[in-house]
Structure formats: structure tokens, C-alpha cells
Amino acid sequence: MKLFLKVRSKITPIGLIASSFDESQSWLKKEDDLEVLVRLIRLIRPSKIKKIQTINLKEIISFLKENDFCRKQFSIYIKEILQDKKFNKILSDAAILQDVDFIFEVKKRIFAKFLPYQPQKNTLEYILNQVFYKSNDSLWINTIQSSQLEELYVLLEFKSIYETTEPNSSLSELLVAMSLITQRISGRAMETDVLKMVPEFDDFESPFGAFERELLLMEEKIRSSEQHYIKRDDLSYAQLLVLHKQCEEFVDKAFHNSSKYGISLRVNQNLLKIRQQLIRLKYLIPLLIIEKENDKKTNGIALALQLIKYNCYKNNVRKFIAESTQLISYEITQHTAKTGEHYITETRSEYFKMFRTALGGGLIVGILCVIKVLLSKVEASYFGHAFFYSMNYAFGFIAIYLFGFTLATKQPAMTASALIKALEEGLIKQGRDSEKYEAFAILFARVFRSQFIAFVGNVIMAFPISLLGIWLIDYTLDYNIAATKWESLLTDLSPIHSLAILHSAIAGVFLFLSGIISGSVANRDKHNQVYFRIAEHPGLKRSLGKVRTLKLAKLYEKRWAGIIANFWFGIFMGSIGSIGLFLGLNLDIRHITFASGNLALGLYGANYAVSNSMLFWGIFGIGIIGLVNFMVSFSLSLGLAFRSRAISLFEVKFIVASIWNHFKSRPISFFFPTEKKNKSVIVENYLSSEVKE
Structure with missing residues (x-):
């Protein structure tokens, strides 16, 4: 028994490929289609990722080159697993803020850490959840040399993603995801609370609507053409980049204006989601561009790497909290x-x-x-x-x-x-x-x-x-x-x-919290325009007069945040x-x-x-x-x-x-x-x- 365990513990990635894809074709006898792939990735995955500089696949590549039968069987196995698997939701949803309710989003991500959400088995997300189930898997995958990934791409005989735009094809899924992201951005950017943050854009056409229309035209062009891609010098591509830049400026201006108008956590989350979606599009748009034949291969690999990365980071709690609270904490400390x-x-x-x-x-x-x-x-x-x-x-x-x-x-x-x-x-x-x-x-x-x-x-x-x-x-x-x-x-x-030392430290924490409350109340009142609403209150102006109402508004603006903070400090x-x-x-x-x-x-x-x-x-x-x-x-x-x-x-x-x-x-x-x-x-x-x- 000890000898068996000892031999089994020494199995290598090459040994697993050889035993699973030789002439016995044992991979066909597995009840679970993903079992071999899960075991293979587990053998390749380093035990201490932070200490690993590069992952070398040279031995696996050499083995596949020398064993043509195993290579073909392995290629068939991988293609059957990936065939017609939908992944547009990974591109449109994964690692992007899904709910503007901050607490709900945090709870959802923490719960998913312990009990991950499992999508339907006909999706690529299900496969990635089973194979690359660790949140740091994308870190060691990114250390693999691009030349080795390209060799594997050729050895496993992957087809170009630009061959067809039929439903469930890779290119179709990419286009669907981009279209879905753009529609979501347009709707969210038109919300009243978001528009209030950028009055400078009131007299201009929304860049988000123009971007959505331009992307739709490009999608129709790609689907109807024989090549299913565009060149870098295409005017529609240049126009799309200009509009994308304008959308980014819209969001940047909204965040910048938070010092003038204040910002609520809900508006912050809305703007953050728009920014994340724009960043996602920034990575996806170049995948539609082909200049030379080799770009088809590199773009296909890049798409695969991005899918793994997004899926690994979709439940990242620390990054979400950091991004969500930075601007609010900035306004409070201001x-x-x-x-x-x-x-x-x-x-x-x-x-x-x-x-x-x-x-x-x-x-x-x-x-x-x-x-x-x-x-x-x-x-x-x-x-x-x-x-x-x-x-x-x-x-x-x-x-x-x-x-x-x-x-x-x-x-x-x-x-x-x-x-x-x-x-x-x-x-x-x-x-x-x-x-x-x-x-x-x-x-x-x-x-x-x-x-x-x-x-x-x-x-x-x-x-x-x-x-x-x-x-x-x-x-x-x-x-x-x-x-x-x-x-x-x-x-x-x-x-x-x-x-006494512990108790004085507790008092120090409360002193800190009172400062947070003061800044939070001031930011909230600024965002809700409380000062302006008091100054222009028709009932107050009629009963107190304009001058006294204005004095009341100024007194509120100057003192109210401090009063609330001191009250809670006392509590x-x-x-x-x-x-x-x-x-x-x-x-x-x-x-x-x-x-x-x-x-x-x-x-x-x-x-x-x-x-x-x-x-x-x-x-x-x-x-x-x-x-x-x-x-x-x-x-x-x-x-x-x-x-x-x-x-x-x-x-x-x-x-x-x-x-x-x-x-x-x-x-x-x-x-x-x-x-x-x-x-x-x-x-x-x-x-x-x-x-x-």
C-alpha cells in the first residue's frame, strides 16, 4: 500500500498525459469529462505561487511533439470540452461590480468564497470554476512564456476565433459581451444622480449613446464581412476609440466634481461600475483588430488568458472594498x-x-x-x-x-x-x-x-x-x-x-470615528444640496425672510456636521x-x-x-x-x-x-x-x- 501511494505521489503532468491519451484512450472511459484536465492543472499549479517566477511547459511541449498520437488525442479532448461553450457572461459580468448596494455586494462575494456559484454545465464559466478554482490561478498562468503558449496553440490545432460568427462561436460570444456591456453603460450613465455629477455635459450629446451606436455598426460590419475582423486603420475603429476616450472623461469629470457636489455611496458605485465596464471594453476592443496573420493566434491566446483572469477575480473582496471606499474616504478626509x-x-x-x-x-x-x-x-x-x-x-x-x-x-x-x-x-x-x-x-x-x-x-x-x-x-x-x-x-x-491603556485606546478609536462621521455628514449634505434647499425653501423664506433663511442655511452648512459628530462621540x-x-x-x-x-x-x-x-x-x-x-x-x-x-x-x-x-x-x-x-x-x-x- 505504501509503495502504491509513493508511486502515485510521483505522477507528473507528462505521465498523466501519456497514461490518459495513449492507445488505450482511457480519457474516454472517465465519467467526468473534466477529471483529466483538473488533475493536469493541479500537477502544473505551483504550491507556492508567490515564489514562482515562471512556469515552464517545455517538457510537456517536447512530449507532445514526440508523441503524435497523444497530441492528437489530447487535442480532441480539449476541443470537445470547449466546443460551443458560452462565455459572454464572463466578459460582461465577472470581476465587475454587479450591485450598487455596497453591503449586499460584499456579503455576496464573501459567501461565494465559501460556496461558489456554479453556472450551467454548457458554459465556459463552469469549466473554469472546476479547473482554475483558485483565486490566484491567473498569477502563475501569466508567468508562462507567450512563445510556449503559442506552441501549444499550434500543437493542439486550435482554430482561429475569426473563422465564423455563428451563435456560440468565440467571436460571436465576444461581440455579444461587448454589446451587452455597452447597453448597460448607456442606461446607467443616463441616471439622474449620475448626470447631476457632470452638468458640463448637459448641452452635449451623451458620448455613451454615440459609442453604443458606433460599436453596433462595427459589429454588423464584422459579422457581414468574410474576414470577420477589421484593420487598425479602419475609420470606425478610430472613431470608436475617440468616443471611448470621451466616455472615460465623463466618468473622470464626475469623480472630480465630487469635491463640488459631494457623492453618495450609490452614485460612487454606479460610476465605479461604469469605469470598470469601460476598462473591460478597452481590453476587448483590440481583439477585433488583425494586422497580420499571427495576430489571430495571439488574440485567441489573449482572450483565453483574460477569461481565466476575470473568472478568478470575480469574487475578490479586498479589491472591491478598496475601489468602492477610496473616493468616499477621500471626500470624508477632505x-x-x-x-x-x-x-x-x-x-x-x-x-x-x-x-x-x-x-x-x-x-x-x-x-x-x-x-x-x-x-x-x-x-x-x-x-x-x-x-x-x-x-x-x-x-x-x-x-x-x-x-x-x-x-x-x-x-x-x-x-x-x-x-x-x-x-x-x-x-x-x-x-x-x-x-x-x-x-x-x-x-x-x-x-x-x-x-x-x-x-x-x-x-x-x-x-x-x-x-x-x-x-x-x-x-x-x-x-x-x-x-x-x-x-x-x-x-x-x-x-x-x-x-487604562486599553480604555484610552478605545477612546482614541471613538475620536477617529467622530471625525469620520463629521466628514461623512458634510459629504452627504453637499451631495443632497441641503444648504441650497434650505436657502431656497419657500416656506422658510416666507416665514423668516430671505436674509434669515440664508443665515440659517449658512449656519447649518458650517455647524451641522460638527454637531452630529460630537453627538455621536458622546454616545x-x-x-x-x-x-x-x-x-x-x-x-x-x-x-x-x-x-x-x-x-x-x-x-x-x-x-x-x-x-x-x-x-x-x-x-x-x-x-x-x-x-x-x-x-x-x-x-x-x-x-x-x-x-x-x-x-x-x-x-x-x-x-x-x-x-x-x-x-x-x-x-x-x-x-x-x-x-x-x-x-x-x-x-x-x-x-x-x-x-x-
Whole structure:
């Protein structure tokens, strides 16, 4: 038995061909027609595809040349499998977005990974699903030398795809697929939401309709001619390329206009599908062109390779998510970048203005800390406490926002996008690479010191306000509200006696999410023209007057996204603890400003009789909590900003190196404004351009 397994494990592709297609013709006795082909591809397929540079078929080709009977039998076998197999749906559907519902499409592709959809057996898609069933099969197939593929094409006596245009023939399937794609593009491009993105085309004929008509004329020409193909110098081919280019410009313009009009996920998916279909046509149109006789062979091979590739990639989830979310994330980070520019201080006056607004933020947070302790005394369910805490946080954060105060940890999510926007726009890409990274480091130093002074302002104000609040309650009501909670308030600040680091990281995630919500709401309102609709609302203009209605619209445009983001940030912060209790998990949040207030409450609750160790870890914990808040929210926002602008993460190491070099040469600039005016022309150009906007 062991000997049998050993011999069987050593079977080679040549051995399989020889045993299946010799004079015994064992392939005819197989119940499953595809069994031999599946086994053959399994033997050729490399075990580690990423490490394979090329797949060599030289031995198989040599064997077929030397064994004419096996070659003929193998040729008959392959032709019988492929005969009259439909494949137009692979060309028109595979690896192209099928549903504009993002969530539905993701679920469908993930489900298909585990339980692939199987088409009818009379289709080529069924054969490819059985033979090339691995998603990375096209990678190793593309490493096979084209000369070897051409030799196999000749040895297996494949006919040209241009011999006939009869139904189910290869050329007919190709033409049907192209026609189907074009009709779908025309219909989708005429949808109202898509046309709204490109008002520049309102007075022109749709390029998609013209392209569809031109392709139909070319198809009729190919089907009616004896050659069944066209030359490169054919005027219809040149016209088709021009119209295809115009269609691409239409889509590009629509995506570009998203910064003006905003874009919904549905419109994004529609445009993405049109772009994918145009790219598909770009690959298929050249297959109709023949200049020399050898082109018939190369085009037939190219068609086969494309069919395998499209079928392998049809359920690719990662690529779909990346393509679908890039533009939306770009628009979101565009909004956060514009907001973040206001959090970057340059001059000393701006620096101390940031300090004053941070003091205001600390004042409100100090009050919130006292209110939360009072709310904890209320007898309520987990849901009740989650609701009370959430409303406390939410309305407090909204008040900070509306009064123009600063909550330090909300800045990183905004300033990260502003930094990447500066890098992406090229405003700091002038000159040599060393100069652009040096300029970026200077801008980062300004961001860091802005965060630092905001931290300082929040912390030094939250502490005395919380202390004053708890003292006033004790003085007037003779009730120390923190008498039973002081130990937990102080212990929760320690990074070694509690999960303060994890909890501060959770807060950092929520800070990042609040920035996403702000950008998402602003983008949605822009796309839905909410500002314009309020300004021109007939009922509002009649009751409030045109001037007040316009002011209301401007106020909405300026503030609403921030209000919603702060509201949800409060919900996140207030409910996570109760959710953790409900699930039996130690979940909570730690925020540097609230940590400062809680330190004051804990000290008062203990009548200041705390050990030096507890006091040290409480103060040290505040710094650690602030650092983790900053690192998590900033890194997540930075990653999203890189992703949205398709900037390679390879840039990060140069950025980090330039920041470190700048810190070594000018460490004070990371904490206090020291640059002279016009120190960096590149940075000044960036900042001045933002002021103009």
C-alpha cells in the first residue's frame, strides 16, 4: 500500500498525459469529462505561487511533439470540452461590480468564497470554476512564456476565433459581451444622480449613446464581412476609440466634481461600475483588430488568458472594498482636512489663542466630570446609565463645539488629514525630496505643539473646575459625592493597576470615528444640496425672510456636521461602559481631560489622604492616557488619509526620519512656536493657499 501511494505521489503532468491519451484512450472511459484536465492543472499549479517566477511547459511541449498520437488525442479532448461553450457572461459580468448596494455586494462575494456559484454545465464559466478554482490561478498562468503558449496553440490545432460568427462561436460570444456591456453603460450613465455629477455635459450629446451606436455598426460590419475582423486603420475603429476616450472623461469629470457636489455611496458605485465596464471594453476592443496573420493566434491566446483572469477575480473582496471606499474616504478626509487646518497654529498669537480655547474646553469637561459622578448615583439599568452618560457627554461636547472651545484629543483626527492633504496636493512637494520632507516635518511640529498646548489647557482647567464643583456640592449639601468612588476614580488612571491603556485606546478609536462621521455628514449634505434647499425653501423664506433663511442655511452648512459628530462621540463615550457590563467585558473609556477631572474628584473624595504611589500613578496615567488617545486617533486618521489619496505607505519611513531629524535640531519647536516668519517658503505657500480658500 505504501509503495502504491509513493508511486502515485510521483505522477507528473507528462505521465498523466501519456497514461490518459495513449492507445488505450482511457480519457474516454472517465465519467467526468473534466477529471483529466483538473488533475493536469493541479500537477502544473505551483504550491507556492508567490515564489514562482515562471512556469515552464517545455517538457510537456517536447512530449507532445514526440508523441503524435497523444497530441492528437489530447487535442480532441480539449476541443470537445470547449466546443460551443458560452462565455459572454464572463466578459460582461465577472470581476465587475454587479450591485450598487455596497453591503449586499460584499456579503455576496464573501459567501461565494465559501460556496461558489456554479453556472450551467454548457458554459465556459463552469469549466473554469472546476479547473482554475483558485483565486490566484491567473498569477502563475501569466508567468508562462507567450512563445510556449503559442506552441501549444499550434500543437493542439486550435482554430482561429475569426473563422465564423455563428451563435456560440468565440467571436460571436465576444461581440455579444461587448454589446451587452455597452447597453448597460448607456442606461446607467443616463441616471439622474449620475448626470447631476457632470452638468458640463448637459448641452452635449451623451458620448455613451454615440459609442453604443458606433460599436453596433462595427459589429454588423464584422459579422457581414468574410474576414470577420477589421484593420487598425479602419475609420470606425478610430472613431470608436475617440468616443471611448470621451466616455472615460465623463466618468473622470464626475469623480472630480465630487469635491463640488459631494457623492453618495450609490452614485460612487454606479460610476465605479461604469469605469470598470469601460476598462473591460478597452481590453476587448483590440481583439477585433488583425494586422497580420499571427495576430489571430495571439488574440485567441489573449482572450483565453483574460477569461481565466476575470473568472478568478470575480469574487475578490479586498479589491472591491478598496475601489468602492477610496473616493468616499477621500471626500470624508477632505472635510476633516479643511477642519483640521484651523487646529494648526503658526504664530504665538494663534498658539495662545489655542490655549485659551482649550481652557474653555477644560472648563466644560470639569463640569461634565461632576455631573457624571452625580448620574452614577441614580438607580437605573445598564441602558438607563448608558443613556444618561451619553446625553451628558453629547451635550457637553456640542457645547464645547458651539462655543468655539477646544477638546484636545479631537484634533488628531482632523490634523492628520490636513497633513496628508498638504503632502498630496504638492504644495509641499516642491523642490527636492529632502526639501519636501523637511517642510512636512516643520508642519508636523506645528501640529504637535498645537496638540500639546491644547492638552495643557484642557488638563489644567478641568482639574480645578472639578475640584470646585465637588467642593460646592459638599459645602452646600454637606455631601461628598466621591466619598465611595474615590478609590476607583484614582485606580482607573493607573496604567499598571487598571486597563487604562486599553480604555484610552478605545477612546482614541471613538475620536477617529467622530471625525469620520463629521466628514461623512458634510459629504452627504453637499451631495443632497441641503444648504441650497434650505436657502431656497419657500416656506422658510416666507416665514423668516430671505436674509434669515440664508443665515440659517449658512449656519447649518458650517455647524451641522460638527454637531452630529460630537453627538455621536458622546454616545460612544457614554455607552461603552454599560455595553461592557452587559457583555461581561471590561470595556470603558479613558480621556485625558476627563482623567484630569477624575483625579481632582478622587483626591477630594479621599480628603487628599492618598498614598504617594497612588498619586504618582494617577498623574503619570494622565500623561499616558493622553499619549494613547493621540497616537490611536492620529494613526487611524493618518492611515485613512494615506489610503484615500492612494499615497504609498512607503513614504512613511521618510516622513518619520525627517520628523526625527527636525526634532533633534529644533526640539523646542514641537512645544512652542520658534520659527521665524517665512522660515519655510513651501509651508508658507501651503498655509496661505488654505487661507485663500
